[in-house]
Amino acid sequence: MVTAMMLSAGILLQSCGRKQSTITPNLSDYGSQLQGGARFELEARGNRDRNPPSGTLMIWTPDYQGMNPLTQKKIDATLTDLIDRFESRYDLVTVIWKKHSDSIIYKEYSDKIKNGLGPDLILTHNFMIPQLSDKKEISPIPADLSRLHSIRPKLLRGARINGELYAVPFILDVQLLCYDKRKMSTPPATLQQMVALSKSGISTAIGGNFLEKMWGLPGFSPSLFGEKKPPAATLKAGLTEWMKTLQAIDSEPNLALFENSRVMTKYFSEGKISLMNCASIDLPFLRARVGADNLGISTLPSINGQPAQPRLTGASFAANPYMSNKQKDLAFRFTNFAISTDQQQQIAINWNSLLPVNENSDFNKELLPVLKISEDSFRRSFQLTKDELEILAINFDSIQELFEDATSGLIDPAKASTEIIDQLEIKQ
Numbered sequence: 001m002v003t004a005m006m007l008s009a010g011i012l013l014q015s016c017g018r019k020q021s022t023i024t025p026n027l028s029d030y031g032s033q034l035q036g037g038a039r040f041e042l043e044a045r046g047n048r049d050r051n052p053p054s055g056t057l058m059i060w061t062p063d064y065q066g067m068n069p070l071t072q073k074k075i076d077a078t079l080t081d082l083i084d085r086f087e088s089r090y091d092l093v094t095v096i097w098k099k100h101s102d103s104i105i106y107k108e109y110s111d112k113i114k115n116g117l118g119p120d121l122i123l124t125h126n127f128m129i130p131q132l133s134d135k136k137e138i139s140p141i142p143a144d145l146s147r148l149h150s151i152r153p154k155l156l157r158g159a160r161i162n163g164e165l166y167a168v169p170f171i172l173d174v175q176l177l178c179y180d181k182r183k184m185s186t187p188p189a190t191l192q193q194m195v196a197l198s199k200s201g202i203s204t205a206i207g208g209n210f211l212e213k214m215w216g217l218p219g220f221s222p223s224l225f226g227e228k229k230p231p232a233a234t235l236k237a238g239l240t241e242w243m244k245t246l247q248a249i250d251s252e253p254n255l256a257l258f259e260n261s262r263v264m265t266k267y268f269s270e271g272k273i274s275l276m277n278c279a280s281i282d283l284p285f286l287r288a289r290v291g292a293d294n295l296g297i298s299t300l301p302s303i304n305g306q307p308a309q310p311r312l313t314g315a316s317f318a319a320n321p322y323m324s325n326k327q328k329d330l331a332f333r334f335t336n337f338a339i340s341t342d343q344q345q346q347i348a349i350n351w352n353s354l355l356p357v358n359e360n361s362d363f364n365k366e367l368l369p370v371l372k373i374s375e376d377s378f379r380r381s382f383q384l385t386k387d388e389l390e391i392l393a394i395n396f397d398s399i400q401e402l403f404e405d406a407t408s409g410l411i412d413p414a415k416a417s418t419e420i421i422d423q424l425e426i427k428q
Helices: 002-017 027-033 038-050 069-089 105-114 126-134 146-150 153-158 191-199 211-219 232-249 261-269 280-290 325-338 341-351 370-380 386-407 413-423
Strands: 055-063 093-101 121-125 168-180 204-207 255-258 275-279 295-298 312-319
Touching: 055 069, 055 105, 055 325, 069 093, 069 280, 069 325, 069 341, 093 105, 093 325, 105 121, 121 126, 121 325, 126 312, 126 386, 153 168, 153 312, 168 280, 168 325, 168 370, 191 204, 191 232, 191 255, 191 275, 204 211, 204 261, 211 232, 211 386, 232 386, 232 413, 255 261, 261 275, 261 280, 275 280, 280 295, 280 370, 295 370, 312 325, 325 341, 386 413
Parallel strands: 055 093, 055 121, 204 255, 204 275
Antiparallel strands: 121 312, 168 275, 168 295, 168 312
């Protein structure tokens, strides 16, 4: 932790001579970055510390069973450090943190909530926010939470249900392109170049589930997801062409489609794959396996002149609806602390891959080249609406099977496309 703080301070000092951020910070956001500045520290704390909070805060987080252990350890270390810093900041507060398998955490949480119990905060996958809010198992976030104004607006839109915010974004995960620098000096800018590299002997992979492979669809059609979609016929034609393209390139000798992105990532870490789509949350694991100097990172390749549209997801803090006023104060102090400029900045530096959810987090981009790449990918990324999440919660397995059968040549892509569009309930 001390090393991370020293690194953070060093980066801040190095950034002093650079061009100022285009986003004007406020004093409470940046005051805590000034070491030894008593006046700024007082301003940053405000009047609330004249009556310091006390008590116990309980937090539940998922233990992801399908995640590689190194990434899970990184998440655990991030939460451990964050809680330690929070308890140091509020020394009369104790945080009880419990992990539950992601295969049962939501059921256990639901069972507790029915009896007015459960944790004060739960770190939930963004996919779960609509279901939890529909069941009234999480409560709206106060609109006056001071640091919400610093959260990337795109993330806040994804956490709103019927106009109310139901979760506070904490970690975001966006798709990127990973390549082995020992095998190529420059990443492919287009899908055509990606295929050409595979033909030259570079082992290449495109992997993940249906959602993780949708990054290439804009090359044939507008996005399949989002509030404003074109007619179903347009989407059907585009999805058909994308699936045909995937089926065709799967026949290339050194290019493979993977249904399981975890297996694909494992093969990359073992040197069996040299080029693939990847997730920002997996970068620490890949650096540890292939070497920081050998891991190249870029944006996903364009198709037919259209930029890729990466899948965007992440995790957010949601609040127990039955908390007392005292517990609400502790819970929202913690979420406010977790999304503050300096905490998000430190998390991003420690990972050297996670894009901060706080858009005011600004540090020496020369030291973190992945930041600009992640920003570009985030800007073009798609996230699912509440209605889309509810439909996919019911029909995902069927849609996944149709997509996999079409891209592997077991069924006609046009037929699969029609059925997928129908199951997504996209109208003409």
